[in-house]
Amino acid sequence: MLRRCLDFELVARRKNLNDGSNCSSSVMLQSDERFASEDTQLVPLKPSNDSPRCILPGIGLHLNALAITSQDNKNTKHETLSSGRQLSLPGSTASFHSPKSSQDPLHESLTSASTERDVVAVESGVLPAEDASQTCGYLVSEERRLENAGETESCKRCNCKKSKCLKLYCECFAAGVYCIEPCSCQDCFNKPIHEDTVLATRKQIESRNPLAFAPKVIRSADSLPEPGDESSKTPASARHKRGCNCKKSSCLKKYCECYQGGVGCSINCRCEGCKNAFGRKDGSVLMETEGEQEEDEMETCERSTVDKKMEKTEIPNNEEQNLGSALPRTPLQFCRSLVQLPFSSKCKPPRSLLAIGSSSGFYTGNKYGKPNILHSQSKFEKSLQTAPEDEMPEILRSNCSPNSGIKTASPNSKRVSPPNTGFGSSPSRRSGRKLILQSIPSFPSLTPQH
């Protein structure tokens, strides 16, 4: 069901966005396709577009999906609802294997397949109406966001010089997508042409750290919200899987992965002087709407929890003001529950976001500043909330929750201990991975359940 919901969401967006800016529409479409492809376990793709990162479709999904989608979007745009003409390529693996010098072709093929699926699903009415309704708010926002992105900046990707884009230093590689045109990397091996190398490297990295390509920000299972049940949302539900280790940034800058992911620091963090606006390691939460303000206002951080509570209530108001719209207020919980922020001016979605989820759509190149992230997210949160969790890999849920989670890795160690974890069991994650890497021995059992 969850998966279906996501797909639906995507589809809906697609439709809505078709008219939107190129960027947005394309992105959205991509995501859709991506999902579809995942379902089918197709392999993938390569991101073709410029803004794969701008929008991440969701949860648990691999970035590759995005990549794929980007092109897909384009394709879909035209074809979408119409015919499923497409490719001659048989979608799946076959396409993946054949490295084509030009990425587009590959993409196209992959995309097409997925696209069709989406369309079919939609048309068939497989998706529940509910989903659609939930998605509405999101869609609207998304649309807006996309527009903004298109207006403002073009998405930028990696800029690797020495890593050959084969290490986690490379955002593209870390996200599981191939580098594409927008990248400014040098000696890049993260391309379809070097598929073998990429896969081998990934395997190597995963052997060292099975969760290396897993979403960095996860939501704990216990916080799984019921759809529409805001009360159950827990601010702390989203956490960085491994925790940060910030020393100087006070977790107030994007150097901090927790902050970058829009989540609060947790007990897993080894940060010093944590002032994370999304939640401090000690459990206190700063509710400032404007993250930047927070930086300036140290006092705020020092406020007692009581004060903080007060802030929480206030926040929503701020949002409204900022947005100048009728956006629903965002309960504190809301802010935190969602995961990622759309920080980037560059359209690059927080990595973790991608994984987590659904929210991906939210992040985008928003022109809003960091703080805005919250705002924008809040818009969608309601509708989206359910999705993220759904997509969350079981493994993450069960093992990675802030409390139990990855703790395998002691709070002090960065590296995640190798698998014995139930990592492999998570269908969603698996599927995402599959898209990218055809198959990874280490996760044999993962299979998308539909």
Place this chain on the structure above:
DNA sequence: GAGTTTGAAACT
């Protein structure tokens, strides 16, 4: 745009 800072990733 160049240079600096930062912290994750990689290495020893």
Place this chain on the structure above:
DNA sequence: CAGTTTCAAACTC
């Protein structure tokens, strides 16, 4: 596993 180095993003000027 701790310490160090490398790296590229984030940030500053």
